[in-house]
Amino acid sequence: MLLEVFQPVTNPLGAQWLSALVAAVPVIAMLITLGALRWKAHLAGPFSWATAVLVAVTAFGMPLTTALATSVHGFVYGLFPIIWILLTAIWMYEVTVASGRFDDLRRTFFLISDDPRVLGLLIAFSFGGLLEALAGFGAPVAITAAMLIAIGFSPLRSALIALLANTVPVAFGAVGLPVLMAAKTGGFDDVLAVSPITGRLTALLCLVVPFLLLAVMDGKRGLREGWPFGLVVGVTFGIAKWIVSATPLYNLTEVFAAVSSVIVAIAFLKVWHPRGGAEAAERIGIKIDPSVEKGAPVDAGRTSGEALTGGRIMMALVPYLLVIVVFGVAALPPVKAALASTDVKFAWPGLGGLLDVAGNPAVHQSYTLAWASTPGILLAFVAIVTGLIYRMGIGEIFGVLWTNAKKLRFAMLTIGSVVALAYVMGDSGQTLALGLFFAGAGALYPYVAPVLGWIGTYVTGSDTSANILFSSLQSGVGAEIGPGSHLGTESMRALLVGSNAAGGVVGKMISPQSLTIAATAIGIAGAESTILRRIIGWSFVLLALLCLLSGLMSTPVLSWLLP
Template structure:
């Protein structure tokens, strides 16, 4: 029996980088056209895009058929666990609160901060969502923030779009700083050189995103009537991010930013209140697309007079537990103990798969983090919520099964999209596309965020995008200078690709319970993603010149 011949990806199989990149771009274009243009159901678009990437991997990039199928299978399984598992448990936790009867109390509690749904939308999606991204990541912030927005009266699509748009700024420092750490390590740079740059670019983004959120939530009136809180929240969040990202506790950047901003906003609301709060309620709850959303039902003014300290505390139990459980799990000693339970094994058929650098691919092994994954931590929270709310365990577990059945098509979507990402990355397609963009020479700093954007769109993860492209960013930096800037801006660019990632779209669609709404959501958020990407490209490029060079640490 002969040993399998090692396969090293060739990012330029056609001898012309632009041509190789053009072919590598085809699966991405197929996904965008079928999902956003032709409005296919996401699982069909995902499967076709994966099939196209598989054919290109074998026919153009010369990847062995067995290896291409094996890495696809690995990607599909990884999509189910941990990604779908995290989504399922986030929705499960929410459903336990619904069947317990505490859901209305939660909605009412939010209105103690403000009776304006636009203000609450900012605090929940931007601040609390940022805290969840810092602690968990992997789609949990979008799923949880979406259902919380629905709880305060948002229409379903508006809630999903708001949560996706808000889940940009915190992504680079999500999962306790993992994305920016991986960017630095992959590039061979100290994280102390990369984190401040990423933090400062994202901090500038904080001055824009709150106003885009207000536009999504309530159009021009949202901006005109609520711009003071938008400016205040963005400035505080950005300032804290700017400062903390440059310190030794960079990995806690989003935790500090979220908590301090919410506290400051509550104080701010004691001295300012927006106009037109009650008039905004029906506008926020009005369906964006009546053809797929439930009919509009006017909501009455929320009465908070029946709330007391115990009712409020019980209503907030699920989210207090989320923060507590994930905070404990992030303690280094606890995190190490959880990771020690991971089960790692070789993935069949990938033992001869190498990286372009000639090293063994990380995809040659599979890690089953049954206890360390955020999904299991959310499952623990769901069970605790059931016990505290005295929901029969049979009902609690029944909700898990009911929602697992509802997610069957989402499982196919996410599994096929991750399979697409794996086969594109392992065959050299993604790197080929990146190398072509990197050929911009001295103008490259203006395009560095684009690699992060593409990588996060394809993989659904800023961490994965950084692992994929940071070494390329560093190589270009060695040639033209500004090495830390290119690596840091690439990590920052990934945050605006998150909202259009098919994985994120599937998570949002599942959270609102509208099957097949991914295409509608994509069309709504794509323009914001491109707008923010252009802004980041300008900032990155100008930071390589005297115009904004003073922003560099």
């Protein structure tokens, strides 16, 4: 059998706007079926993938066998590591439920404050940021959404909060991998040419996101009664991001930001207390959409009603302390290298002739089975150790795993098909066709640069993948428009690449992968369309803010913000 060689083109229809319009059809199909038509995600995902294959074959000239081969590759990647990480994150949490420690955890949170809005910010924004820094891959959304339910938030409200909070830390998540790949793909020898820009753009978002979270939690009353706490958390988080992202410790930006925000916030609570906490506790549990939020999504399991002693508090915090310790150790360079050395890499059948736009072998020619170097195995370890500490039997621990694996069957189909869609769009040239269309904006391009990161992350579910897709393009556009600009060539290149990484963080919350993770975590499979309709507006607002900041940073108005 002859090897089919395929090199994608980015303007197959002769007009970039037309090629981009056709390339956008799968993305539009996902938004319409999931948002407007309210299809279940496990139906919208495969339909949108089939649309991407049709566009790839008919408009972009990709051989059908190649399109199917890269689709299977993407589907497998969706199962492992993405679904595997989601499953283990939920497994770890559900072990605490099955053991009866769930209620202790809830009562422990209220020792910090009796106001659930305060706790919601600390859990979703600060602790979620720490989880993103250490794990990523959707684990922060899965874990924090479940924890929010534990303190009384309604299921859909918990999902919205977790997704909205999982924005500002994304660019430096997974120990700085997204911004590292942005700099590398953009052609920069030093990541510090890019990371401070991304850090400062996302630090400015920290002045907005906590207030949006308060509004989602408790509307105008949440803003009126909780704004001082939101300001303290946001400013502390943002200052830490601003400073650390410009140092050689850039990969620990979110660790420093999360920890410092918690410390300052707890200290602030010693001198300030929000009003209306008791009334808010009743409001946050009101279901947003009773037709979707049917039944109790979480069973608190066995609760003893015993006094909350220091020992019980420590036991309730065991899984989360283990997460911090285990992931902290795994991030150490020698340990990280040892785990990565266990990766198994092999050529993917049917993709030996797949090239990228430049004519080089495409990255999807091979598949890497990273069984030990992704967060899944670490979360599984934490789940097992937690269960043993809680004196659960091995059979009971793995019984929890099997129960939740069955619950994830539709999420497996959704995420697998969405990643397959991303692979087909990327390998056929559709994604770059969209990028080149926006790149034609000329001198106004800095005002739309974050949109590419937003699109890339929406399609792929990963800011890292979005940076790999578009950072080279962003750098090239910067080289073209830089010489006649206020910034000059190198600074313009750095701004555009950094803006791409920042734009991706606000696309994360509406990515079909993230929506499925959130819906699964709150125990309402099929709620993705409801969540999307309620959160997409915030994504647009934050994207518009980033576009404005990026554009003004290319002019004398805000160029002083650049390093």
